[in-house]
Amino acid sequence: MSDVADIFVSFAHVDDQPVANQQQGWITHFTNDLRGELNRRMGRKDNYHFWKDFRLKGNDAVTPEIEQQVTQANTLVILFSTGWMASPWCQRELELFQSSHPDLSKRIFVIELERVAMLDKPVIIRDLLNYPFWRVTDKDRVRQLGFPVPQATDSAYYERLVDLSHDLANAIKSLRASTAEPIEAPKATVYVAPVNDSLYSQRQSVISELRQFGIESLPRANSHKVADMETLLTQCSHFVQLLDANYTMGVPYDQHFIADAAKKPILQWRDPKLDYSGGHVPDEQRQLLGGKTVIAAPLSDFIRMVREAVLPKPKQPDDETPKVNGAQMVFVHAAQEDYGRADSLANKLCDKGFSVVLPVYQGKPERIRTSIERGYQRCDVLLMLYLQASPEIVDEFLYDAQAAIVRRESKPRILICQDAQAEGLSVRLHGMKTWVCHNNFDEHCLEQFLAEVEA
Structure with missing residues (x-):
């Protein structure tokens, strides 16, 4: 060498x-x-x-x-x-x-x-x-x-x-020309707006996770140099911006203005728990945080939304095998911490022909509670993901599930997908089956699920 x-x-x-x-x-x-x-x-x-x-x-x-x-x-x-x-x-x-x-x-x-x-x-x-x-x-x-x-x-x-x-x-x-390996061209490129220090880690998470799906991000440096922004936007399909209550001398507002003028699709995120109603937030920043393109959701959900918006939907082959599992309704239930994984798994189950319902975590508490209760009452299979949530939350879900299931004539199958490091649950329902995931949640869970329901 x-x-x-x-x-x-x-x-x-x-x-x-x-x-x-x-x-x-x-x-x-x-x-x-x-x-x-x-x-x-x-x-x-x-x-x-x-x-x-x-x-x-x-x-x-x-x-x-x-x-x-x-x-x-x-x-x-x-x-x-x-x-x-x-x-x-x-x-x-x-x-x-x-x-x-x-x-x-x-x-x-x-x-x-x-x-x-x-x-x-x-x-x-x-x-x-x-x-x-x-x-x-x-x-x-x-x-x-x-x-x-x-x-x-x-x-x-x-x-x-x-x-x-x-x-x-x-x-x-x-x-290194002598040992260089070909680097696969990105499937898409997005503009991830530079941020202040308080959002640096979140921006890096967005860039890292998008990269795993072949989506490149510009600019590489987290630098508020607006002069280069218009040029970089011409290379990007979408504008992605992370927001908090920091005004940062009006930079976030200017970034949004330039992206809007460039007619780029805009995807913005803020923490759903962020309180920006007080007088400590300038009117311009408050207006930006309340915009119609701002998504208040867990960051993992927002990254998934960006991925789905940016990448073209795969075209189904003309000779697709007819779906045979549509008669079974699967309720893929998870706490908010695990919702991103639940959503990914739900998409894979849909591809396999299952009808799937997920809990709703946006809107009023009554709406959220109703969506979960309907899942318990109408599903043929209750598939619960327990990966990052606390055991107390999952135990409470199981208590609620038992209360809903006991009133049903036909009982759903109950399957628990659990992280290897998760604490044990204190609630165990009759007929409940549990398996352990090993760092490959989507594929591993899918294989285990199909083995259980198609046995």
Whole structure:
């Protein structure tokens, strides 16, 4: 394999000082975690060349070898911080890389270790792809993710690490001509509007989940640069926007205005629990949050709606096998936390010829309650998904189901699809059958269901 580095890591050694009696600093832990993810995505650890300077201290001499490595490297990962900006050598690394690479937007990845005002950043990296590895507390304090040592419970740290490794692996594969693998063209491309810090994780979730279905998202960087928006919109079929009560100097309103003027289909989301009625929300933002294209729903439901709106419906073959299961009505029941999985499974059951009903979780409580009661009263099969919801909620569903079923002459079959990590249920109805899913909910549940009802 070539000695040219696929990834050159630029960091300030002051950011890698061990604290709290740790043997290694945050930078070392981070790069080890990143390499582990890259190994998985690249297939093996020797499929790429990762270069990090393990020897230099803050005032050691710079060798010609290091200058050569940064100049010839395919990508540059900057661990951006106050210490990085104060390091003359870090600045020199960026200058050397810039001088030998004209297409920086595809090659530089900025890992933010702290919040730095846009105007304080070097001009060259302001609009490049960045990954904030920090969060803001309720008291507006900035905390570095996974500091001093990443823990298994640091979900935000690992979510952003996975996103970074995915983008880096794709960059390596496309930039290395000798080992590049063909990248499948996206099925569609949407514009996912850049957001403020409070919605960063949600935006990344939207982009990651859409990518799994072959839908690309623009812009790659979470940058509020409106000047490029009109050009990017011409490459996109839909405009997707995540909203909260933050006015952000009117940027969300301007984004919506530009997308509307471009005549793009608009899909907007807000948390259904968001209260934006108070005087703390400007009228312009309140009007945006109450717009007719705003969907107040769990984020997983919104992502599904985007996917269904963007991707063309598959054409049914002319010689489709006649459906034979339509006489059976299946009530696919789930709490709101599991509704996205229930909806996906319901679609697959419809494809198999079953009639399916789902609970309604929008509108007045009476409407929601009525939809669930009708499902209990009229279904031939009650299929309940228990994946992320609390056991108390599922137990309550089973109590209600028993109360409705006892009044029926014909009793439905009761099947429970349960996550392997879910707590046990205290309610067990007569004839109820339970199976465990193993991280492949849709296909596994479908196979188990068909085995039960078609036996």
